Amino acid sequence: MPEVVPRPRLASAVRHAMQYNPIAVLLGPRQCGKTTLARELAKDSGATFFDLETSADQARLQMPETVLGGLSGLVVIDEVQRMPGLFTVLRPLVDKPGLKARFLLLGSASPELVKGVSESLAGRVGFVDMSGFEICDVGSEGQNRLWLRGGFPRSFLAGSDTESYQWRQDFIRTFLERDVPQLGLRIPAAALMRFWTMLAHYHGQIWNGSEIARALGVSAKTVRDYLDILTGAFVLRQLQPWHENIGKRQYKAPKVYVRDSGVLHALLGIEKWLDLFGHPKYGSSWEGFALEQILTCTGTRQAFYWATHGGAELDLMLIRGGKRYGVEFKCADAPGMTKSLHIAMDDLGLERVWIVYPGQAQYDLAPRVRVCPLLDCISELAAV
Ligand SMILES: Nc1ncnc2c1ncn2[C@@H]1O[C@H](COP(=O)(O)OP(=O)(O)OP(=O)(O)O)[C@@H](O)[C@H]1O
Ligand SMILES: [Mg+2]
Structure with a gap:
């Protein structure tokens, strides 16, 4: 390089x-x-x-x-x-x-x-x-490294996975001990660290402030403040819910993601590939990584998730040029069509859906539904 x-x-x-x-x-x-x-x-x-x-x-x-x-x-x-x-x-x-x-x-x-x-x-x-390096900067051959280490240049370019992991641990500490106080926010670093680590375990789930507040033994207002601080400093992402007028009960709280996959892995103690493959957060790590790359590389601001209390959901809905597009994230070797996706396509009127997985092959699952690698989804979305 x-x-x-x-x-x-x-x-x-x-x-x-x-x-x-x-x-x-x-x-x-x-x-x-x-x-x-x-x-x-x-x-x-x-x-x-x-x-x-x-x-x-x-x-x-x-x-x-x-x-x-x-x-x-x-x-x-x-x-x-x-x-x-x-x-x-x-x-x-x-x-x-x-x-x-x-x-x-x-x-x-x-x-x-x-x-x-x-x-x-x-x-x-x-x-x-901006965020760290993007998949468009490093190409598909850099994808696995980018996923494991995240995009912070020093982490991505480190000589080994261990050095990279160490850099991220230091980054997290410096951020909490120096950068947050410099913003004039008086929050104990240890409390914010507990919150951030807990959110890593909730990565990709619907925000439940009272549950997190209870677990941390602080007020709901306090966890809301923590969430806003980490979001405002660009280390967390809140993906807002979409509400469609269809007479079904839908979720209304945002989903929360640790934005950089490398920081997520550092918070979860995932240092190497083998740690990631065996980890219960493997699937949601892929989801957060791919989602972040899609939003950054296509510059889409109108982005939502959608979920009904009846169990239908869509990981990501993007609005581009007035049209709606869907993305599902899957970690399976050969993802298939699901009932939930049929419902989402009908209820939301999706123009097209991509099922993005870590594999290399591309194939159509149904009319307007394509399974493909991350970079292909990004270039097709950028062209609509
Ligand atoms: N495009 C790049 N190629 C290689 N290394 C890079 C690149 N961008 C940044 N770096 C390295 O990453 C580190 C952080 O970069 P830089 O200081 O530009 O970030 P920053 O966002 O300004 O950070 P801060 O918020 O702390 O000021 C530096 O060591 C820099 O050399
Ligand atoms: Mg700088």
Whole structure:
């Protein structure tokens, strides 16, 4: 592998956001490669960099209007969650006629978590979400490594599975002990660790706040706060439920996933392939991994799961171009058609369904239903 692994899909998403907005914001978890990507993008353009993690750059931005107002070209402001007040300054600045600068802001916490940001920037910002390496970066030959180790570059590129596992254990500790407090959140690291580990065991299940609160011996409000923090820092994903008007009782709570499969495995003590194959979470690990890759690589924001109390369900429903598509995740060698899928197709009016499994062969199971590898599902979805 070259020293910096190229990430063409992501780079063009950021370029696109910068082209159409005075401010582009690139958001992703700690250590996913934000700074590296910004440096690659800025390579030939003589950009100005501010890193708000350093006190020198914080000092340089003590009078932000004056300093930023005088710049031209690309201006990258890294670790922007450290100075949320900046957003209020940027607004009048980018509204001025004759603006010569374009801003690329990098951050590792969602606007909902950093108070005031979303309101002060509405309409002027192009948001791009990123996570670690994607299957489109590493190709099908990198799929198993990506699944086991997750996408954080240091974890993916580590010399061995053991080193990679160790890196993720350290990442989790640093995140809890340093990054969360830096967001101004006073949560004991040990409590958040217990919560995160428990969620790893609930990975891919429907959120049941009161059950988790009971198990941890804290209030339902406290576990809700923990969930929001880990979601806002991009380490958990909440997949919202779809509700269809069909007179059937349907589930209303989100499903919760640990976003990075490598972090999931670190929380579950899965270090090597053999640990993963034998593990009771093998199937839900595949589901979470494939789901995350599909959402990231196709950039689909309208994504839901669907489940009725009668037992019919669909792992993932995507809305693209006004049409509905379904994805099921299976770990079997040769997945077949199920009654539940027939019901989902009828009740939801799905255009097409992919059954995504770790195997290599592709075949049609029924009209509009295809069994295929992950990358094929992604490229077919990207084309609709
Ligand atoms: N495309 C890449 N190819 C190879 N290594 C990478 C790539 N992107 C990031 N890395 C490595 O991963 C580590 C984290 O990258 P980087 O500092 O860019 O992430 P970040 O998201 O800015 O992290 P933080 O939130 O902690 O600032 C670094 O060691 C970097 O060299
Ligand atoms: Mg960085």
